[in-house]
Amino acid sequence: MNLTPSLSTPHASASPSQGFSRLLNGFLRLQRLRLAQAYWRTALAFSVPFFLYTITLAPTIYNLDSAELTTATVTGGLMRATGYPLYMFLGRFWALLPIGDVGFRMNLFSAFNGALTLLFVERILNHLKIGHFATLSALGLLAVAPFFWSLSLVAEVYTLHTALMGLLILLLLEWGDHPLPETLGVITLLLGLSLGHHLATTLLIPGAVWYVLVTHPRVALTPRGVLLSLAGGLVGLSIYLYLPLRYLSAPTFNYAGTYDATGMFNPVNLLTPTGLWWLITGKSFAAQMFAYQGLELWNEIVWFVGHLARAFFVVGIGPGLWGAGVLFRRNWKMAGMLTLMFVCTAVFYIDYRVLDKETMFLPTYVIWTIWIGIGTHTLLQWVRTSTPREVWPLRVVQVLVAIPVLASFILTGPQVDLSDDWSTRLRGEAILREVEPDALVLGWWDTVPVVQYLQLVEGQRPDVQAINRFLISYDDLTTLVKNEVQTRPVYINEMPLGWQDTFYAQKVGPVYRVYLRQD
Known part of the structure; x- marks a missing residue:
């Protein structure tokens, strides 16, 4: 029998440092658990679409605007109107990723921004306390909408625009809850940067101004509020300085100008206010703006309604209309903001005479997705309260809501898949x-x-x-x-x-x- 005392006993008391360490580890585990519970839906809203877009992504340089955008961005060149300085500034850093060729990297940038848009929309619906199923089904319809999916697969400006738009709406909702002048400064900073990416941001400004003024006008119009708004906007707009700075470097790739009969390129002088204004306001496309009248305009309106219905697999129209109505009854201030953003964007592009304008309605998709989430949530709540003792009616409705998302995914995927397009x-x-x-x-x-x-x-x-x-x-x-x-x-x-x-x-x-x- 071994009578040697044990060097360690199971009942030995822990030292104070060990006790603190265990307490800290337990606290951190609890925080991680709470974080996972709070943001699992957000992670899902980003990761699933990003994976989907990545596996269907164009593997290299793509044609038309995509090739121009990629070349201008990577070489530090200049594009045609409206310049897109924010995209080119961010894109130059993104292009340094050590994966694939440069064309693939810039395509991946669109996929990232498409997924980021969905993340921001999920946060908006979370702010509105929309349930998990309604949120994910609405996001699913947006993620697999034909043009949203396809424009997330090639280097284009549209998904960055919708991501910035989603962030703008989130900041405006934060302003509604906590009206600080500093928040207003951040909002105008983002608006300035967004204008430096896409001039279509001007179509969002009426809705943003509406919401700021109808929620907390006294805070917004204080000297501090006005000063921070102006300062934020000016800082954001400073992104436009990227264009004259690139002009000074005499870039080899330059589409801001014209060739003459000798083959000499004559660049627009972006060091002058006139030249810079010509580029960033898109004056070269002025003839295409507000170009329809009478029956032609009516036909374009009808076309847009059909386009929106096709984007959301037809079945998304009803919940979207219902959700818009519900939001007006419950929060007319936010409803007015979203409606102004939707209507201004839709009206401008409906009356824009270009061949590829079907790619330009993505901001209306974002608004409609929010309305779909609200409408679907209201429907599910009604079914749940109408049949409190029965689970199957709710499950049937959930299946009916999920089927269009799955069907749209199955039908749209083969049409937009560019993974083998060289x-x-x-x-x-x-x-x-x-x-x-x-x-x-x-x-x-x-x-x-x-x-x-x-x-x-x-x-x-x-x-x-x-x-x-x-x-x-x-x-x-x-x-x-x-x-x-x-x-x-x-x-x-x-x-x-x-x-x-x-x-x-x-x-x-x-x-x-x-x-x-x-x-």
Whole structure:
């Protein structure tokens, strides 16, 4: 028998430091548990869509505006109106991520902002005390809405705009609850930054001003409130200084200007107030604004109603209308804010004559999603109180609410999935492979921006000059080709109809080589 005393006994008292450590660990575990319980829905609202967008993301540079936006951002260049300085400033840092090529990284930026939008909408619905099921079903409809999903897969400006919009609404709700002048300064700071990203932020300002003034006008209009509002707005608007600073560096990629008949690029002078104002206000698109009248305008209104119905799989229209009505009865101040934001955005873009305007209604999607959440929550509450002793009616309604989300996911996914779409890169590489040394390449958005991306970002074929036909008039283009075709190879994406008597062309890969007629 071993009679040696044990060096440790199970009943030995713990030292004060050990007791404190256990207490601290227990407290931290409790806090982590509370945090997980409070924010599991928020984490879900971001992580699930981000995963969905990532696995369906375009794997490399994409065409049209996406290629222009990516190239301008990464090279420190300049875009056409309205400049998008906030996007380009943030994008230059995002592009440093060590994953994929630069095109993929900027596509991923849109996916991140799309998921961030959904996170902010979840926080808005949480503020309104909307239940879990109603919130997640509303977010599900937005996440898989065709244009919201597709614009989260390529480098574009729209999902950053909706993310900033969601944050703006959250800050306004914070102002409604805690009306501090400092909060007002943060709101105007965000508005200034948002204007520096997308001029469509002006369509949100009436709703924001409405909410600030109808909730706490006395605080807003105090000298301190006014001063902080002005200071915040000016600091936010200072993001526009990015544009003249980039202009000073004489960037190689510059779409803020035009080419003349000699092939010389004439940039807009962004060091002058006139030049900067021309770019940031989108004066080059002024003719397309408020362009419909009479029956044409009515047809556009009908088209928008159909577009919104398709976005939310039709079944989202009823809950959205119901939710808007419920919000007006319960919180007319917030309802007025959201309605003004929705109506101003919808009216402007309905009356905007451009081919791709269906991509521009995402802010109305955000508002409608909030209304859907409210409407669905009200419906579920009514079913629950109407049948307190029966669970199955509530479960049936929940299934009916979930089915459209699942159906929209199944139907929309194959239509928008870009995970195997290398077409833009392949087209650009084919063009650079086919054209002869020192060639001039002319084309629209599906041709030139990707060529410039491959040249300026990846260093391919620096001997080739590429000119976007959007930046040169028809007459100057004709004169330029007449002169250049005699001294070097000239290629174009398609022959203008008026050139048949002056030029002829031969197909070379994805483009045509242009020759001057001798007869």
